[in-house]
Amino acid sequence: MTSQFSKKAEAWSARFSEPVSDLVKRYTASVFFDKRLALFDIQGSLAHAEMLAAQGIISNEDRAEIERGMAQIRGEIEAGSFEWLLDLEDVHLNIEKRLTELVGDAGKRLHTGRSRNDQVATDIRLYVRAAIDDVLALLNGLRTALTDLAERHFDTIMPGFTHLQVAQPITFGHHMLAYVEMFGRDAERMQDARRRVNRLPLGAAALAGTTFPIDRLRVAKTLGFEDVCHNSLDAVSDRDFAIEFTAAASLIMMHVSRMSEELVMWMSPRIGFIDIADRFCTGSSIMPQKKNPDVPELARGKTGRVYGHLASLLTLMKGQPLAYNKDNQEDKEPLFDTVDTVLDTLRIFTDMAGGITVKAENMRAAALQGYATATDLADYLVKKGLPFRDAHEAVAHAVRACDVAGVDLSEMSLETLQGFSPLIGEDVFAMLTLEGSVAARDHVGGTAPNQVKKAIERVRGQLKD
Numbered sequence: 001m002t003s004q005f006s007k008k009a010e011a012w013s014a015r016f017s018e019p020v021s022d023l024v025k026r027y028t029a030s031v032f033f034d035k036r037l038a039l040f041d042i043q044g045s046l047a048h049a050e051m052l053a054a055q056g057i058i059s060n061e062d063r064a065e066i067e068r069g070m071a072q073i074r075g076e077i078e079a080g081s082f083e084w085l086l087d088l089e090d091v092h093l094n095i096e097k098r099l100t101e102l103v104g105d106a107g108k109r110l111h112t113g114r115s116r117n118d119q120v121a122t123d124i125r126l127y128v129r130a131a132i133d134d135v136l137a138l139l140n141g142l143r144t145a146l147t148d149l150a151e152r153h154f155d156t157i158m159p160g161f162t163h164l165q166v167a168q169p170i171t172f173g174h175h176m177l178a179y180v181e182m183f184g185r186d187a188e189r190m191q192d193a194r195r196r197v198n199r200l201p202l203g204a205a206a207l208a209g210t211t212f213p214i215d216r217l218r219v220a221k222t223l224g225f226e227d228v229c230h231n232s233l234d235a236v237s238d239r240d241f242a243i244e245f246t247a248a249a250s251l252i253m254m255h256v257s258r259m260s261e262e263l264v265m266w267m268s269p270r271i272g273f274i275d276i277a278d279r280f281c282t283g284s285s286i287m288p289q290k291k292n293p294d295v296p297e298l299a300r301g302k303t304g305r306v307y308g309h310l311a312s313l314l315t316l317m318k319g320q321p322l323a324y325n326k327d328n329q330e331d332k333e334p335l336f337d338t339v340d341t342v343l344d345t346l347r348i349f350t351d352m353a354g355g356i357t358v359k360a361e362n363m364r365a366a367a368l369q370g371y372a373t374a375t376d377l378a379d380y381l382v383k384k385g386l387p388f389r390d391a392h393e394a395v396a397h398a399v400r401a402c403d404v405a406g407v408d409l410s411e412m413s414l415e416t417l418q419g420f421s422p423l424i425g426e427d428v429f430a431m432l433t434l435e436g437s438v439a440a441r442d443h444v445g446g447t448a449p450n451q452v453k454k455a456i457e458r459v460r461g462q463l464k465d
Contacts, residue, residue, distance in 0.1 A: 002239075004260050012265065012301060014069060017268045020377050021194070023300065024069050025086055025089070025151050026086070028089065028326070028329075029086050029089050029090070030089065030090045030091075030329050030332065031084050031085070031086060031088065031089060031090050031091055031094055032084065032086075032272050033088055033332055033333055033336065034120075034329075034332050035084055035091045035094070036127075036336060037063070037091050037120075037123040037124070037127055037287070037332075038077050038091050038095065038121075038393070039074065039077065040096065040123045040126040040127050040130075041092060041095055041119070041123050041363055042073065042074055043126060043223065044119065044122045044126060044202060044223065045066070045070060045095070045110060045119075046066070046067060046378060047202075047219045047222040047223045048071055048110070048114060048202060048219060048426075049062075049066045049067070049110055049123055050063065050218075050219075050222060050327070051213075051214060051218050051219045051222070051330045052109075052110075052112060052113065052212075052416065053108060054215065054218065055212075055213055055215055056111060057112055057212050057213070057214070058106075058109050058110075058112065061106070062105075062109050063106075064108040065103040065106035065107075066099065066100075066103060066106050066110055067092050067102040067105075067108060068103065069098075069099045069102040069106070070099065072102055073095060073098050073099060073102070075287070082094075082098070082388070083098075085097070090115050090120075091123075092119055092120065093116075093124075096110065096111065096401050099250055102287050112212060113203070113205065113210045113212040113214050114202060114203070114205055114210070115204075115205045115206035115207075115236070117204070117206050117207065117208075117236040117323070117324040118201045118202050118203060118204040118205055118207070118235060118236050119202065120234075120328075121202075121204075121235060121236050122200065122201050122223075125197055125199070125200075125201065125225075125241065125340075126223065126330070126338075127247050127335075128197050128200055128241060128242060128335070129194060131245070131339045131343070131422035132190050132191075132193065132194045132197065132245065132391070133194075134192055135249070135252070135342060135343065135346065136187055136191065137182050137191055138343060138346035138350065139186060139187045139190070139202065139345060139346060140186075140187070140281060140463055141185055141251070141346070141350045142346055142349055142350045143180050143183050143184060143187075143459065143463060144350075144463055145350045145351075145353035146176050146177075146179055146180050146183075147176075147177070147180055147456055147459050147460065147463070148353075148354070149173075149176050149353055149354075149356060149358075150172070150173035150174075150176035150180070150452065151173065151453075151456050152173075152177070152358075153169055153171065153172040153173045153358055154171060154173035154449050154452040154453055154456065155173070155438075155449035155452070156171055156172040156173065156358060156360045156363060157169050157170075157171060157172075157360075157367050157434045157435070157438060158170060158171070158172045158175065158273065158363035158364070158366065158367055159253065159363070159366045159367040159369070159370065160175070160372075160374055161181065165370060166366070166367070166369055166370025166371075166372050167370075167372065168372050168373075168375055168376075168437065169367045169372045169373065169434045169437045169447075170438060170447040171438055171447050171452055172358060172360075172363060173449075173450060173452040173456070174446075174447040174451075174452050174455075177452065177456070177459070179255065179258075179259050180459055182255040182258075183252070183255060184459075184462065185247065186251055186252045186255060187250040189251065190245075190248050192246050193244045193245055194242070194444075195226065196241050196244065196246075197241045197242075198224075198225050198227075199220075199224045199225060199226065199227045199228060199229050200216060200220040200223065200225040200227070200228045200229060201228075201229045201235035201236060202216065202219055202221060203216035203228065203232075203235075204229060204232035204233075204235035204236050205232065205236075206236070206323075206324070207233055207236055207237070207322075207324060208232055208233075208321035209232045213263040215458050216228045221309065222402055228278075232323075233322045233323045234321050234322075235245050236324045237320065237322050237323040237324050237325070237328075238317070239313065239317055239328060239331045240317070240333055242313060243310070243313045243314060243317065245338075246306070246309055246310045246313055246335065246338050247310055249306055249310075249338050249339075249341075249342045250303075250306050250307050251372055252342055252346070253302065253303040253306045253307070253341070253342065253345065253446070254297075254303060256299050256300075256303065256345055256346075256349060257299065257303040259296070259299045259349075260299045260300040260456060261296075261298035261300060263276065263293060263296040263356075263452070264293050264300070266299055267291075267293050271362075271366070272359055272362045273357065273358070273359055273362055273363050273366070274356050274357060274358055274359060275356070275357040276293055276295075276296075276352065276355060276356060276357075277352070277355025277357075278291070278350075279295070279355065279357075280295040280348070280352045280355060281293055281294055281295070282294045286336075287315050290440050295348055295349075295352055297347075299349070302341050302345060305337070306338050306341055306342065308334075309334035309337060309338045310338075311329075312334045313331060313335070315333055316328070316330050316331060326440065364434065367434050368408055368434070371399050371402060371408065371409055372437070373408075373409055373410065373431070373432045373433070373434070373436075373437045374395050374398075374399055374409060374432070375395075375397065376408060376431045376432060376436070376437045376440065377391075377428070377432060378391040378392050378394075378395045379391075379394045379431075379440075380424075380428055380431045381395070381421055381423055381424070382393060384423040384424075385423065386421065386423055391421075394421045395420070397420050398417065398420045399414070401416070401420075407446070409432050410432040410433060414426060414428070414429075
């Protein structure tokens with residue numbers, strides 16, 4: 001009789017009267033991308049074998065042989081000497097074949113009480129859980145790097161914008177802390193998603209569970225899962241946890257892209273707020289003067305790549321009846337690429353944050369354009385008793401006069417300012433300076449330098465937790 005794992009036979013070969021064509025093998029095989037799950041597959045298999053032995057379903061001798069064989073396979077995979085066979089279709093059958101070669105019948109008994117359906121669902125959950133932990137560590141590092149940058153420039157004044165028009169003076173430290181907050185929420189989303197990832201599908205078997213007296217809670221504890229999936233159909237068929245991870249990853253990339261857009265603009269000589277270290281930039285093949293911010297530009301582009309993976313996974317799942325369908329093989333490449341893209345992006349942005357040089361003089365000069373302290377003048381009049389709408393109107397007339405004269409509000413004489421409101425006194429000039437403007441916003445969440453320092457202290461506390 002032909003062996004279950006002969007060179008040309010599949011695990012189900014006895015059911016069919018002719019072999020699968022080579023074209024179909026190539027079309028349906030996943031081994032050359034799902035082999036990255038190999039170590040997670042081994043981890044899950046060892047936990048499964050331990051449980052089978054504890055439940056008396058296999059012998060302790062078989063368990064020991066499985067552990068011995070898996071240790072050798074792990075070594076071969078890590079050394080790059082493991083032979084991956086297209087004929088065996090996926091990571092699971094490749095490892096099982098090699099295990100059977102090494103330990104004989106004990107390897108054949110490993111698959112007792114499970115299916116590739118719950119096996120792959122477990123592998124992917126282990127993979128995504130590990131990816132989330134890596135993402136969380138890198139988000140922590142990026143937030144730390146941006147906080148360090150904010151601390152160095154807690155009182156560096158720059159213009160704040162709305163509609164890309166100069167709005168009000170802020171500090172560069174305050175601006176950087178905005179991204180620290182965004183990435184902090186990204187970390188919260190990842191932590192929350194991890195709870196739903198961290199549930200064990202193994203034991204659901206193909207779709208209905210198994211007739212063997214398995215102990216799913218034991219396997220869950222061994223693998224560090226917080227709970228089991230409580231419905232066998234759901235356990236093997238849904239990939240919402242991978243979609244949720246990709247959605248959270250898309251939000252990370254959206255925040256990265258927003259920051260990238262600003263870095264690209266700020267580095268332009270026409271704005272000149274910052275410089276990015278040379279190691280993150282490239283030149284032009286024809287224009288020798290060019291220094292292009294390639295890293296933030298490419299990150300901006302890669303954001304669309306991750307968005308595409310999210311749409312792909314949502315589309316993959318939307319038409320599937322219960323339970324498992326072959327469609328789900330297509331979950332891995334978008335997921336894997338999302339993980340790679342996000343991890344690489346966070347690593348490089350953390351390094352790049354330390355290579356940003358701030359051009360404070362240019363920032364300050366830009367903040368003096370666009371009448372950035374106009375709101376301060378309106379607030380000043382309100383504090384003097386003028387209704388806000390009347391104050392707004394008076395300042396609008398003052399700004400128009402400044403525009404005609406080509407001066408800033410702070411450069412107008414007291415007599416001229418009083419022509420717009422008799423409530424204006426000598427003390428107004430303290431309000432019209434850039435320093436006075438930012439210092440006046442002295443409340444939680446405000447841009448005042450001492451509030452920026454308090455915010456930095458709060459973030460440092462979060463990052464230590």
